[in-house]
Amino acid sequence: xxxxxxxxxxxxxxxxxxxxxxxxxxxxxxxxxxxxxxxxxxxxxxxxxxxxxxxxxxxxxxxxxxxxxxxxxxxxxxxxxxxxxxxxxxxxxxxxxxxxxxxxxxxxxxxxxxxxxxxxxxxxxxxxxxxxxxxxxxxxxxxxxxxxxxxxxxxxxxxxxxxxxxxxxxxxxxxxxxxxxxxxxxxxxxxxxxxxxxxxxxxxxxxxxxxxxxxxxxxxxxxxxxxxxxxxxxxxxxxxxxxxxxxxxxxxxxxxxxxxxxxxxxxxxxxxxxxxxxxxxxxxxxxxx
Numbered sequence: 001x002x003x004x005x006x007x008x009x010x011x012x013x014x015x016x017x018x019x020x021x022x023x024x025x026x027x028x029x030x031x032x033x034x035x036x037x038x039x040x041x042x043x044x045x046x047x048x049x050x051x052x053x054x055x056x057x058x059x060x061x062x063x064x065x066x067x068x069x070x071x072x073x074x075x076x077x078x079x080x081x082x083x084x085x086x087x088x089x090x091x092x093x094x095x096x097x098x099x100x101x102x103x104x105x106x107x108x109x110x111x112x113x114x115x116x117x118x119x120x121x122x123x124x125x126x127x128x129x130x131x132x133x134x135x136x137x138x139x140x141x142x143x144x145x146x147x148x149x150x151x152x153x154x155x156x157x158x159x160x161x162x163x164x165x166x167x168x169x170x171x172x173x174x175x176x177x178x179x180x181x182x183x184x185x186x187x188x189x190x191x192x193x194x195x196x197x198x199x200x201x202x203x204x205x206x207x208x209x210x211x212x213x214x215x216x217x218x219x220x221x222x223x224x225x226x227x228x229x230x231x232x233x234x235x236x237x238x239x240x241x242x243x244x245x246x247x248x249x250x251x252x253x254x255x256x257x258x259x260x261x262x263x264x265x266x267x268x269x270x271x272x273x274x275x276x277x278x279x280x281x282x283x284x285x286x287x288x289x
Contacts, residue, residue, distance in 0.1 A: 001097050001136055003156050007180055007261050009097065010068050011044025013288055016184045016264040018049030019276045021056045032063030034276050039067040041285035047072035047159070047184070047264045051106065053079055054087035054099060061095040070100035072159055072184070072264065073141040076124045077106055077113050085131030092137070101133065102159050104141030105212075118146055125154045139180060143167075143216045148174040156180050159264065162213050164238045165254040167220055172259025182262040185255055188242035189267065189280055196242035201230035203268045204239070240268070245287050252288075 001009070015038055022031060038046055045068040048056050057069040074084065084101065091099045103124065105117035121140070128138065140151040142158040148171050151158035157180030160171060168183050175181055186203065190196040207213045214227055217235065226232040231239075241251035255263055267280030 001134075003136060003178055003180055006100075006136065006156055009044065009066075010100075010180070010182065010262045011042075012256070012262055013043055014045030014047055014068075014182070014262060014264045015043050015281055016047040016049060016072060016266040017276065019272075019274045020046055020060060021048040021050050021052040022059075022274070028059045030276070031059045034278060035060035035063045035067055035069075037278065038281060039064045041281060042289070043281070043285070044068060045070060045100075045182075045262065045264070047102070049266075051075040051078050053084070054091045054101070057091060057099050058094075061091070061098055066098075068098050068100060070139065070159070071102040072161070073102045073104035073106075075106040076103055076121055081124050081127035082131060085128055085133045088133050088137070099137070100156075101128075101138040102141060103138060103155075118150075121147070121150065122154075125150075139182070142171070143212060144219070145174055152176060152179050157182065157261075159184070162186075162207055162239060163216070164220060165251075165258040166238075167216070168255050168258035168260050170220075180262065181260050182264055183255060183260050184264040184266055185252065186240045186266045186268050187248060187280070187284060188240055189248070189269070189283055190242055191244050193242075196240075197233060197236050199268055199270050200236045200240040200242065202270060204231050204236070249287060 046060055047070050052071040053074050060069045088101050105121050135154055136156045138155045139157050139159045140155050141161055142148040142151045143160055148158055152175045159182045161184045163183050172181055188196045188199050222235055226235045241248045267277035269277055269280055
């Protein structure tokens with residue numbers, strides 16, 4: 001599949017959700033129903049949060065016919081490259097062209113073996129090449145310039161997480177016109193500013209403890225003051241889309257205007273991280289239509 005065909009297949013919008021990734025077999029039916037509804041609502045892709053793997057995509061793929069499912073992301077430290085390649089081949093044989101292997105280096109605080117992450121990622125891609133995983137069927141969770149260049153040269157493109165429209169513009173410049181650029185964007189369907197920002201700060205707290213994200217913010221003009229006390233209003237408003245339908249639509253448009261081909265929308269509603277925000281997905285689908 002060419003990258004142009006991949007862009008057409010994933011469409012303009014997808015859903016990012018940690019809740020769509022589950023280990024419990026008893027949730028298989030629930031996840032299948034949610035995936036089928038996402039497809040019916042017009043989303044082109046479902047992105048599995050957490051350190052997900054090919055097996056987590058299977059319940060969603062089995063329940064749908066066109067939905068693309070991607071890992072966002074699979075940690076290179078958690079899954080050995082040979083096993084990842086074998087799992088990719090098995091899922092792709094059952095659902096040709098509908099699974100994307102999203103890869104990333106995770107974070108030092110989450111992986112004991114975290115050493116020389118860029119070099120480790122390059123070696124992982126080398127192993128996938130040897131095992132026959134096509135570069136056009138993998139994407140990288142790229143934040144910095146070097147990894148964005150790697151996304152351009154060794155993958156179908158990039159799936160940056162927790163970024164701004166300004167980062168998206170820089171990523172597009174580095175990638176060039178052809179590779180897929182599919183940033184994640186968090187959406188708070190709340191019009192009250194205090195309530196919306198409070199929900200955003202609750203979800204942001206986890207990420208402000210991870211230097212890969214905070215360093216990326218600092219590279220893009222934010223200050224240590226912006227990172228303090230749960231995040232400044234300036235930071236919250238740049239990373240989250242919140243407000244009425246017009247304001248949220250405007251924020252989504254800003255990412256598209258910056259060069260995003262596809263946006264992975266994550267609904268933030270204050271519920272459990274592993275929950276399914278199905279009502280929020282329905283409201284977003286109406287807004288996007």
